Amino acid sequence: MRIVTSAQEMQWVCRELRGGGAVLGLVPTMGALHEGHLSLVRRARGECSVVAVSIFVNPLQFGPHEDFAQYPRTFKEDCRALEREGVGVVFAPEAEEMYPAGAVTTVSVAEVGDRLDGASRPGHFAGVATVVAKLLHIVGPARAYFGQKDAAQLAVLRRMVRDLNFDVKLVGCAIVRDADGLALSSRNRYLSAEERALALAIRCSLAVVEKMIDEGTRDADVLVCAGRRVLDAEGLRVDYFAAVDADTLLPVQTVTPGTLVAVAAWVGATRLIDNFLAR
Ligand code: PAF
Numbered sequence: 001m002r003i004v005t006s007a008q009e010m011q012w013v014c015r016e017l018r019g020g021g022a023v024l025g026l027v028p029t030m031g032a033l034h035e036g037h038l039s040l041v042r043r044a045r046g047e048c049s050v051v052a053v054s055i056f057v058n059p060l061q062f063g064p065h066e067d068f069a070q071y072p073r074t075f076k077e078d079c080r081a082l083e084r085e086g087v088g089v090v091f092a093p094e095a096e097e098m099y100p101a102g103a104v105t106t107v108s109v110a111e112v113g114d115r116l117d118g119a120s121r122p123g124h125f126a127g128v129a130t131v132v133a134k135l136l137h138i139v140g141p142a143r144a145y146f147g148q149k150d151a152a153q154l155a156v157l158r159r160m161v162r163d164l165n166f167d168v169k170l171v172g173c174a175i176v177r178d179a180d181g182l183a184l185s186s187r188n189r190y191l192s193a194e195e196r197a198l199a200l201a202i203r204c205s206l207a208v209v210e211k212m213i214d215e216g217t218r219d220a221d222v223l224v225c226a227g228r229r230v231l232d233a234e235g236l237r238v239d240y241f242a243a244v245d246a247d248t249l250l251p252v253q254t255v256t257p258g259t260l261v262a263v264a265a266w267v268g269a270t271r272l273i274d275n276f277l278a279r
Helices: 007-019 035-047 075-084 124-139 148-163 186-190 193-214 220-233
Strands: 002-004 024-029 050-055 089-091 143-147 169-173 237-244 260-267 270-277
Touching: 002 007, 007 024, 007 050, 007 089, 007 124, 024 035, 024 124, 035 050, 035 143, 035 169, 050 075, 050 124, 089 124, 124 143, 124 148, 143 148, 148 169, 148 260, 148 270, 186 193, 186 270, 193 220, 193 260, 193 270, 220 237, 220 260
Parallel strands: 002 089, 024 050, 024 143, 050 089, 143 169
Antiparallel strands: 237 260, 260 270
16 A cells, blocks of 8 residues: 655555556545544445545634644554555645645635535635535546435535536445444544444434324424424534535425435534435
């Protein structure tokens, strides 16, 4: 497995691979890898001849009071796991490599980028879109893989790829959960044992709503209130609980198959997200 830290070298390596006929798959990550990331890698391995994984804690997508400094960095373990998964190339640039002094160009996806996490984390999705646009330019993959857990991120990136004619297929991959249902996240590492137990209310709130939908309730307000009640009962601070169109992230009145039901809530100082697509 080759580890590359320079953007220009990564561009050359990927150009050479494509020239030799490789179908490149890209899995962008911020490291602190867990089974969710590895499931993206496995899917990419099944569909592409060479898999590239980027590991970059992107400063642009963190707000001034967020956890950029504290974000777990486990580069050596990450590389060992990626090597075991048969990854071809790891791209691990420093911040100065991705954003050299004087870099002022950013990508911002209007409207959709200001909804859900974009509403509560101003500038977050511009940071994500900018770094992903750069990674797509550097690697030039045929396919790029993202977790459905970050459903709003996926909607923003799909819009960016469509609006800017990126020649890449974005593949959304199913959420991976712990045995008790908690969605895997690098931020789960922040949770104390007590918070870890409380965090299950997030999954529970979605399960309650999913069951109500399956039993025939389709009114979004009724469903959202029911989901919120579960979180309120556990004393979790809700950032949003919403039923939205999965592409535009605009609220819906009636839940139909494909509606995104998404939640973000604080467990202590840790903000966690989860969601499902209605059947
Ligand atoms: O989902 C993530 O881990 C990040 O937002 C991404 C896509 C790697 C961009 O930094």
